[in-house]
Amino acid sequence: MGLGQLYNRQWIKGVLFLAIGVLGWYFFITDLAESIRGLITLGDQAGGLVKVGKQFKRVEGDHSVYLMIEGLIAFIVMGIIAFLYTLNVKDASQTGKLRDAGKDIYSFRQTLTNVNEKYFPFIILFLPIIVTIFLTVLPLVFSILIAFTNFGGNNLPPGKLVDWTGFKTFLNLVQLKTWSRTFAGVLSWTLIWAVIATVTTYFAGILVALLIEQPRVRLKKLWRTVLIIPFAIPNLVSLLVMRNLFNNQFGPINDYLRMFGLQGLPWLTDPFWAKITVILVNMWIGIPVSMILVCGVLTTIPRDMYEAAEVDGANPFQKFKNITMPFVLFATAPILIMQFAGNINNFNVIFLLTNGDPVNPKYQYAGSTDLLITWLYKLTLNNQEYNFASALGIIIFVMIATFSIYNFRKTKSFKEEDMIQ
Template sequence: MNRTPTIAGWLSALFMGLGQWYNRQYAKAVLFMAVYATGLYVAFAVLPPYLKGLISLGDKGVHLEKVGKISRLVPGDHSIFMMINGVLALLVLLVIVFLYVLNIRDAVTVGRRRTQGQDSSKLNNGLFPWLLLAIPFLGVLFFTVMPIVFTSLIAFTNYSSPNHIPAKNLVDWVGFSTFHNLFNMTGWSDTFVGVLTWTIIWAILATVTCYFGGILVALLISQQGVKFKGFWRTLFIIPYAIPQFVSLLIMRNMLNEQFGPINQYFRAFGLGGLPWLNDPFWAKVSVIVVNMWIGIPVTMVLVMGILTTIPRDLYEAADVDGASQWMKFRNITMPFILFATAPILISQFVGNINNFNVIYLLTGGGPATVNYNNAGETDLLVTWLFKLTIDFKQYNIAAAVAILIFLFIATAAILLFRRTKSYQEEDMIQ
């Protein structure tokens, strides 16, 4: 039995690069040795203070010290900066460990190929893809993973106003206390349940109305007797072409209870105006209708493209069998549309759960209510999270809500997507 892979693996485990040197890959060996030497210095000389700070989150904040008869302000530990630096240090340590494992795996793999008689010069090509992927990998790690980890850790601290805001005050680890308060303290739990309920209702209604509204408009435009199809397509796509925040701010002014044009038209005909954005019921109706105005064109464009791909033979066969328009829609048109748009439908549902723009720009989460803690009647979880962070500085509660949003969306998206026919057929093909 050839021992080359085993020897190369143990040499790389002893010191990064030795296995590559044993495999006669000298350039790669020097690179791994340099990385290992740098990694050892960073791991034992640079990172320990930051990792210790991540555990302790500081010993003393900004404070006054008396020197003689003079008191001076002395800088202290900043818990949040220490947490950020600690998370970065932890990620750097994980990168070093990853490179160490990669070095062993590479040495063993190349050793096995050598035993098979492959040319040593060709074995060096395996490093090139890793070098190309290194920059995007590090970018994702430090600009995507790091903020997610940092936000998640905030949920396990008492980082909130007024008593635990650095730099004057320190932040402490509190375990699952934040989640306990969110689910058990009346003020927080009632708000969370109420906002979550409206978020789910909103996501379902916003998705269903835009989806089936888009299908209806696409079918109407695609009818053979309809003239000027290009004009109608252009007309319905204009709301989507205009920047969303512009449309929402215009609609907010139009729905103003006192000065909005819509209520002025009502009054001109002798009708009383409606509190579109000031009444809980009408505010919810308003955001759903305005969202339809913005979202229907997206589905319409998708469906119109799908309708052109449905074989005409199916409709001709249905006509021969005497099928009605409803039967053709139910058995031919709708299955084709669902098969092609089911993943997009799920994406729209997930997007509506986090639809910050429509709610925040149209109602600001209002109208206000005394039943909720720092939230309004139309606030979604994402807008409530924004208020908790920006307006009220309840960072730990906001982080806990963010984790729950992620878990809910990820679970719902995975379960719904796996039940779609397009996913099941793709899985069968593979």
């Protein structure tokens, strides 16, 4: 690295590339090679107490998780060095072609000027890209790799070493009865919840927007302001208040039901009613969002289309079906897809309202209202089942990415944008 520039008599550039190459080889020999080996083996000796004679001596062993992180960092550094080496070869090749053609080669100052003119955006973006790789890509890859190990439960470093297990964690999710029952139950409820939560908030938002936009309705701004308040209040506050309102013992809602001679309902302690409760509360929070979006779309629909439909004898339902709804769907279909994907990962409503409860004795570390995302949270922070949590994270990502990409490409707004491009 750098010898091509020295051969072409570009001394400063050659020395710089040579220094980078020498440093790269030095770090590879002294550190990077060992770090990559640690990523492959995940350690040779576990830490702990070893009996020496009549006494126990603490031995500092390998920490598999640290070795995995160091190995990933080593791969990233090697990738950066390989990228610089590619630039070095390309630069030497281009300079050699100029010499063969009998043209003058760039001096170091001319090279800097040329790079600044042609590649200034890339130079500015280089540092943010490096930071993104280390702070975003590295943790993402690390969390994915955890799913292919036995890191979790009683197998925690430094007391024990972590081993690569391939797809065993994913197989256990569907083969072991305790895990497969929980996975199937939580997955089915997650999909049911996502569909119901999306449909109810979306179409109820359309209904509210249509009612507000009726010509005979006065004080439209006031109604919009009042109905947007649930969205304006932070979800944390709203959900904690709702949790107290629906409390079975001292909640005001059950108190009012008893005042009318009715029995209080087990809003948060019965599995069925707990699911009904989270759906109702989600409607309270989500309808204002859809209402505002649809109100904006309704203002863009040309009035002459409605007038022409009235001349043709169309009734209100036909105007809604053939004019209003196509316009609304065209403008909000991508947002509808995003809402469905967001409801699959709707952590706040479930965790803050029910904490995934009531407890289900047939489930492994999950409650009756837990979604995949809240189950993942419990597996990670409460039970230290990191490999199963990582596997769930991968499954959630594949589900959402597949659904979102497929359905977004099917929307008319995407197809028309693609035709324009």
